[in-house]
Amino acid sequence: MNISPSQGPVFPKGERAPTEYFTGIVWVKLLVPNDPIFNCQIGNVVFEPGSRNHWHTHPGGQILIVTDGVGYYQEKGKSIQVIRKGDIVTIAPDVVHWHGASPDSEFTHLAVNANTQKGIVAWLQEVTDEEYNRLKKGE
Helix, strand or coil: CCCCCCCCCCCCCCEECCCCCEECCEEEEEEECCCCCCCEEEEEEEECCCCEECCEECCCCEEEEEEEEEEEEEECCCCCEEEECCCEEEECCCCCEEEEECCCCCEEEEEEEECHHHCCCEECCCCCHHHHCHHHHCC
16 A cells, blocks of 8 residues: 655644734644643644744743744844754753744744743743844844
């Protein structure tokens, strides 16, 4: 028997993400809700080209598993990293960071929020266009 892989997305886009924490159009589908047994929350996040979340931290840390597209990841005080399908980013607790799509590509990742008994997310200020565009300028 010849079984071919599906050509569509693995998970649905979900609902539009709240504009107070995101720039551009972002979709979030909660796959595993937080609960006191696993202390973990998993969401599928789809960023349209050029969209991103605001600076933020996760008190219990976070793991990003890139499932499609090309995105950006940056920790405060460090250079922007380009991340692609198959990349995994581990983010230590309380590290200030942001992530989102590159200007020319949709970007999808699974967001695994760990140790949620410590809290899930603390939102900070918006990532400015100047900060977002630093990769293009080579800064």
